[in-house]
Amino acid sequence: MSTPVLELSGISKTFGAVRALSDVDFQVGEGEVVALLGDNGAGKSTLVKVISGAHPADSGGVITWDGKPVSIGTPADAQRLGIATIYQDLALCDNLDIVGNLFLGNEKLHFPGTLDEVEMESRARELLDSLSVRIPNLRVPVASLSGGQRQIIAIARSLLGQPRVVMLDEPTAALGVAQTAQVLDLIERLRDKGLGVLLISHNMADVRAVADRAMVLRLGRNAGDFPIADTSYEEIVAAITGAADNPVSRRSERTGASALATEDK
Amino acid sequence: MTQQTPVSKAPGRGGAESVAPKRDPRLLATVASPKGWLDAFKRALRGGDLGALPVVIGLILIAVVFQSANDRFLSPQNLSNLTVQIAAIGLMTTGVIMVLLLGEIDLSIGSVAGLAAAALAVLAVKQGVSEWVAIALAVGLGLLVGLVHGFIFAKLGVPAFVVTLAGLLGWQGLHLYLMGADGTINTSPSGTIALLTQTYFVSFMGWAIAVLALGLYVVSVFLVERRRRLAGLPYKPLTGVLFRAALLAVPILGGVWVLNQYKGVPLAFLIFVGFVVALDLILRKTRYGRMVYAVGGNAEAARRAGINVDLIRISVFGIASALAALGGVMLTSRNFAASVSTGGGEELMMAIAAAVIGGTSLFGGRGNAYSALLGGLVLGAIASGLLLLQMNTSVRFMITAGVLLVAVILDSLSRRGRKTHARGGA
Numbered sequence: 001m002s003t004p005v006l007e008l009s010g011i012s013k014t015f016g017a018v019r020a021l022s023d024v025d026f027q028v029g030e031g032e033v034v035a036l037l038g039d040n041g042a043g044k045s046t047l048v049k050v051i052s053g054a055h056p057a058d059s060g061g062v063i064t065w066d067g068k069p070v071s072i073g074t075p076a077d078a079q080r081l082g083i084a085t086i087y088q089d090l091a092l093c094d095n096l097d098i099v100g101n102l103f104l105g106n107e108k109l110h111f112p113g114t115l116d117e118v119e120m121e122s123r124a125r126e127l128l129d130s131l132s133v134r135i136p137n138l139r140v141p142v143a144s145l146s147g148g149q150r151q152i153i154a155i156a157r158s159l160l161g162q163p164r165v166v167m168l169d170e171p172t173a174a175l176g177v178a179q180t181a182q183v184l185d186l187i188e189r190l191r192d193k194g195l196g197v198l199l200i201s202h203n204m205a206d207v208r209a210v211a212d213r214a215m216v217l218r219l220g221r222n223a224g225d226f227p228i229a230d231t232s233y234e235e236i237v238a239a240i241t242g243a244a245d246n247p248v249s250r251r252s253e254r255t256g257a258s259a260l261a262t263e264d265k
Numbered sequence: 266m267t268q269q270t271p272v273s274k275a276p277g278r279g280g281a282e283s284v285a286p287k288r289d290p291r292l293l294a295t296v297a298s299p300k301g302w303l304d305a306f307k308r309a310l311r312g313g314d315l316g317a318l319p320v321v322i323g324l325i326l327i328a329v330v331f332q333s334a335n336d337r338f339l340s341p342q343n344l345s346n347l348t349v350q351i352a353a354i355g356l357m358t359t360g361v362i363m364v365l366l367l368g369e370i371d372l373s374i375g376s377v378a379g380l381a382a383a384a385l386a387v388l389a390v391k392q393g394v395s396e397w398v399a400i401a402l403a404v405g406l407g408l409l410v411g412l413v414h415g416f417i418f419a420k421l422g423v424p425a426f427v428v429t430l431a432g433l434l435g436w437q438g439l440h441l442y443l444m445g446a447d448g449t450i451n452t453s454p455s456g457t458i459a460l461l462t463q464t465y466f467v468s469f470m471g472w473a474i475a476v477l478a479l480g481l482y483v484v485s486v487f488l489v490e491r492r493r494r495l496a497g498l499p500y501k502p503l504t505g506v507l508f509r510a511a512l513l514a515v516p517i518l519g520g521v522w523v524l525n526q527y528k529g530v531p532l533a534f535l536i537f538v539g540f541v542v543a544l545d546l547i548l549r550k551t552r553y554g555r556m557v558y559a560v561g562g563n564a565e566a567a568r569r570a571g572i573n574v575d576l577i578r579i580s581v582f583g584i585a586s587a588l589a590a591l592g593g594v595m596l597t598s599r600n601f602a603a604s605v606s607t608g609g610g611e612e613l614m615m616a617i618a619a620a621v622i623g624g625t626s627l628f629g630g631r632g633n634a635y636s637a638l639l640g641g642l643v644l645g646a647i648a649s650g651l652l653l654l655q656m657n658t659s660v661r662f663m664i665t666a667g668v669l670l671v672a673v674i675l676d677s678l679s680r681r682g683r684k685t686h687a688r689g690g691a
């Protein structure tokens with residue numbers, strides 16, 4: 001695989017008496033989609049928050065960017081490095097149109113303080129075209145968009161900062177089948193553009209469809225790192241639950257159900 | 266639930282994608298012809314995006330009803346008086362609109378207007394301060410009061426309606442205190458304060474202002490559309506721009522023509538319209554305006570986008586109170602006096618009602634500056650018409666309440682419509 005852009009080793013994070021992450025290693029390379037898997041409470045969101053600077057890690061671990069050690073203490077640090085985070089609860093303003101949302105807080109201006117709408121709309125069109133996102137009218141309020149389109153706008157917005165690593169925390173959790181496919185298509189395009197993608201998802205079908213590697217966390221510790229192509233569904237589930245004999249395998253033996261069933265959220 | 270997600274796994278991902286066309290074929294183009302405009306209008310109607318249409322229809326209806334009941338209603342004198350009468354509350358409404366866009370409410374604007382009137386009269390009459398300076402100080406006092414409201418709301422987290430409810434009471438108290446033993450302080454009938462509502466422009470000036478405004482509108486819209494065309498974006502052709510300008514010219518030139526048949530365009534009305542236009546430009550064209558809408562739409566999203574939400578909130582409350590104070594100055598000007606009752610009556614209710622009737626949502630994030638003008642005209646026309654018919658305040662309050670209720674119901678329905686729309690769709 002390519003050289004990792006972002007590499008974490010020995011990362012720990014405690015919240016009071018709760019040790020959410022202990023001694024965790026993680027890396028993601030250019031043009032690589034890494035799925036971060038684990039049961040509820042395994043520490044996935046906490047790891048994302050450590051990387052995004054929302055909750056800096058405890059001292060002791062090492063974070064390297066392009067092989068050089070860096071420290072991420074605030075969200076601004078992460079953004080400056082080139083890390084973009086798209087949270088589950090989308091940070092969009094329903095009443096603003098697509099262009100307004102894409103450039104929110106980052107508006108293009110001509111005279112002091114006045115908006116350059118033409119420039120922003122052209123740039124928005126270029127950006128969405130480059131992602132092969134088809135939205136006919138960029139001047140409709142995002143309230144009128146579907147869930148998948150809204151997720152796509154949120155992702156596209158994070159790309160304006162020219163990040164090299166994008167982290168998505170359950171981007172498809174609230175979406176239907178067709179809309180999920182739209183978002184997964186977009187994730188593949190991010191990979192094709194050479195971005196590193198960290199994807200949290202509970203949906204094994206999604207993970208198998210787009211991820212190159214699966215990194216499993218269990219009770220805040222590393223519990224396996226698998227190349228998706230040569231790993232079976234059962235192996236990953238075993239790593240997530242911590243046993244070969246687990247509720248999911250027992251159930252599939254009992255019912256003979258397809259191995260590609262979706263784990264419940 | 267089993268969720269097998271179909272994903273295209275074509276070899277050579279991405280590369281095979283055809284280049285997206287500049288203009289999406291699904292985008293319904295507005296054809297530059299009367300039929301094209303009619304179709305666009307029908308589409309807007311079906312989408313529930315009525316804009317100013319209900320208010321304009323309401324205004325026409327009001328005009329027809331009152332004119333048939335009393336033919337003095339549409340006389341130049343009555344219409345001229347109407348425009349002066351709505352200016353004071355109209356200025357307060359422009360401030361209210363800013364606060365409503367944030368999704369908040371300001372209950373103190375009537376008291377702030379009264380306080381500004383009292384401060385103005387005390388400074389100009391009792392302290393002998395020059396009237397210009399007194400006006401500036403009164404508006405400055407309003408700004409200060411609003412910044413205090415905004416600070417307590419934004420920084421200390423007290424709900425805006427509670428902060429401004431305290432303001433409603435407290436500033437009225439200060440107002441009464443400033444007035445002291447005098448129930449009324451008369452201002453000079455010929456000074457700067459009085460001139461604010463006693464000045465009318467000669468015909469030529471009225472026409473010049475109207476033509477200049479229309480010219481600026483056409484040129485600026487044309488330049489923007491040309492840039493859009495050169496940038497390969499969807500644009501309105503020149504005929505479309507001229508058609509809109511013609512639609513706008515009817516009320517503007519017609520208004521000047523009617524007002525010129527009496528004393529000319531009143532300064533007070535021009536000040537009001539000037540503030541409405543300025544606020545509209547600020548809201549639509551500046552980064553500050555964009556931030557106001559963003560905070561009103563989703564404060565958390567605005568914060569994450571790096572917007573200083575507290576600063577926006579504090580500044581909006583400051584502007585709203587400054588405009589309320591300016592309304593208080595206008596009230597003083599029109600009555601040649603400040604009294605203990607200035608701003609203490611229906612002003613608050615009417616200013617908020619005008620904003621909502623004009624089309625600004627109570628739920629935040631939706632609305633525009635022109636609601637102040639349209640809503641003010643509706644309420645002013647109802648008041649003026651009922652006065653001509655010698656109906657008293659009781660009837661006016663009931664009718665105004667009915668109109669307000671219709672406006673709020675339309676607001677709630679359109680909000681619900683958008684929500685269901687957002688949930689559906691592919």
Ligand SMILES: Nc1ncnc2c1ncn2[C@@H]1O[C@H](COP(=O)(O)OP(=O)(O)O)[C@@H](O)[C@H]1O
Pocket residue numbers: 015018019020038039040041042043044045046047
């Ligand atoms: N801000 C916090 N304060 C205290 N405990 C937290 C906080 N955030 C997460 N935790 C704890 O850390 C553990 C991991 O949580 P999280 O990272 O959200 O798991 P996941 O996203 O994998 O479901 C949980 O036990 C959770 O209770």
Ligand SMILES: [Mg+2]
Pocket residue numbers: 044045
């Ligand atoms: Mg989580």
